[in-house]
Amino acid sequence: MTFSDLNIDQDLVDALASHGIVEPFPIQSQTIPLALSGQDIIGQAKTGTGKTFGFGLPLIQRLGLNPEPGVKALVVVPTRELCVQVAEDLTLATANRDTKVVAVYGGKAYEGQVEQLKAGAQIVVGTPGRLLDLAGQRLLSLTNVEVMVLDEADKMLDLGFLPDVEKLFAQTSSTRHTMLFSATMPGPVVALARRFMNRPIHIRATDPDEGLTQANxxxxxxxxxxxxxxxxxxxxxxxxxxxxxxxxxxxxxxxxxxxxxxxxxxxxxxxxxxxxxxxxxxxxxxxxxxxxxxxxxxxxxxxxxxxxxxxxxxxxxxxxxxxxxxxxxxxxxxxxxxxxxxxxxxxxxxxxxxxxxxxxxxxxxxxxxxxxxxxxxxxxxLDIPAGVKGRLKPSPAAPNTEKPPRAEGEERPARSRSRQRTRGGSGSGSGSSGDASAPAATAERSAEGGGAHDGGAPTRRRRTRRRRPSGGAAPAAPQA
Known part of the structure; x- marks a missing residue:
């Protein structure tokens, strides 16, 4: 079976074929004929089995080749990532017609989304919060919506979005065509469908003998x-x-x-x-x-x-x-x-x-x-080759901080010392604190630029303080 066998317009068939999509999946072959007739549908199938085109192709075909500007179809999804994905799929399918698709979701600036709405986008794919926000600011009108789709309804329930979804339903016409798709069908979702849908047909695109998990x-x-x-x-x-x-x-x-x-x-x-x-x-x-x-x-x-x-x-x-x-x-x-x-x-x-x-x-x-x-x-x-380790590239080697041993006969490099003043008045390492000639020796080394500052490095001035003699008189100043 092909999409043409399901009475899908040729321009849509060609758009899908250009991306290698030729044969419909079971959920698509079961839902498309009913959706084309305007029947409300509850579609249930495992994730990854093609639900998006199951509702997307009938939705696009219903709007016609050249729909008038303005929102005619609304697809509500639970997450930003799914919003982007569904919008991309619908854009792919509308490549050969003038229908415009806009993705409306949080985390992005309003301006770009509002511009596309004002430009006359006919299909809106959005998350509940941003949709209500734009509707509340009168930047999005849902009064002319002809088709409304609720995708991944069970996730809406998990995230607490069902009250927001009810508010969106209330802003649309009661004569709209409604489709609800989900992988699982918990009680609150079924209750929502009964409240807002008109005698829906429940389609389960699964093999009765197949387990809940996909066989592949x-x-x-x-x-x-x-x-x-x-x-x-x-x-x-x-x-x-x-x-x-x-x-x-x-x-x-x-x-x-x-x-x-x-x-x-x-x-x-x-x-x-x-x-x-x-x-x-x-x-x-x-x-x-x-x-x-x-x-x-x-x-x-x-x-x-x-x-x-x-x-x-x-x-x-x-x-x-x-x-x-x-x-x-x-x-x-x-x-x-x-x-x-x-x-x-x-x-x-x-x-x-x-x-x-x-x-x-x-x-x-x-x-x-x-x-x-x-x-x-x-x-x-898991077909892992023998001997495989958990790293494709080696860890960066730590820098080698060890100094190589000094060769025989090699001179020891000069070491810089920081001298501290002691109570005895001499720098540490400059000699005994009781050595009377220590200050003079220090001054002599500084004048020659030697000692700890060999090599011409600038020297630091040091003050030396002489201890007064026990008699209390200050020492005489040296003669020039």
Missing amino acids: IKHVIYRAHSLDKDEVIARILQAEGRGKTVIFTRTKRAAAKLVEELNDRGFNAAAVHGDLNQEQRERAMAAFKAGKKDILIATDVAARGIDVNDVTHVINHTIPDDHDTYLHRAGRTGRAGKTGIAVTFVDWDDLHKWALINRALDFGQPEPVETYSSSPHLYTD
Whole structure:
């Protein structure tokens, strides 16, 4: 089956074909015909199976070849990274028509986004907070929205965005065409769909005999020591056939530390986490997609915005909090029908979390294998060449501070001494404090430029104080 068989306009088919997208995925072939007819849809499919074009192509086709300026379609997404990704996909599909797409999200200046809205963009992809902000300032009007899509609705729930989504729904017409897409369908999301959708059809694009995890992803679970994780990861990164790799950490600090460690070991890594500003995050993501960086270290903030087809490995530096998060992390690999590997490290303190994930996803691995960087099964499980160490380049050598031994007959170099005044009135090392000739000798050496200042270096004037005789009379001044 092709997209033409699904009655998609030829200019859209050609735009997709120019990027090698020819055959629709199951979720696309099931949702596109219904969406073209204006049917409200709840689409449920695993991450990485093509939901964006499942709603995007009918949305674009409904607006026509030359839509009038103004917002006609709204796609609401939970994260900035996903916002950028969806907008890029829709822009790709509209390459051969006049439809304009704008991405609206926080962390970026308002001006550029407002300019695109004023220029007549017809499709808006945005995060709830920025959308409400612009609507509140009357810079964005949703009254003429004909199609509204809620993407990754379960993540909206996790991030507490459902109240904001309800406010957005309230600003649109009740006659709009509504589509909701998500990988999982918790109760509050179903309740939202019942409230704002008109007799939706629920489509599940999964095989009933297939498990919750994708069959084309190999899952490897290790119980690892926190002090050995960096070394284990560095060896995994040298596995046969490893392409782009995403490493997930629990905290921003751990992500920043790991990217520094891997770069020091000679790898080419970038990071995406909450301590970076939006420009830095977008720059890192762009470098990863372009292949300038082949390792991306991220917190869960980026889990749903990484849509890169050639990610071969996903590594969970720390175990996710629940099975849904695990699925979304692992879903960054094995996309578009390709195979992938997901490696998860379980700390001793997190075994209870793994027990819940193992039970929910039916892995059948209640006890992860205890694994160290030297464990033989690490090499065989992940096709790591024998003898690989966790560093691509040697550590910078410490500077040699030892002085070479002096050759026989070589003179000892002159040493500079700092002389301190003593209560006896003479500099330390200039002679005995009771030596009456010491001041004169000191003056004589200073006049000749010798002593500690040999070589013509400037000398420091020193004052000498003579002790008065016991009779109390001051000594007579010397005669000229």
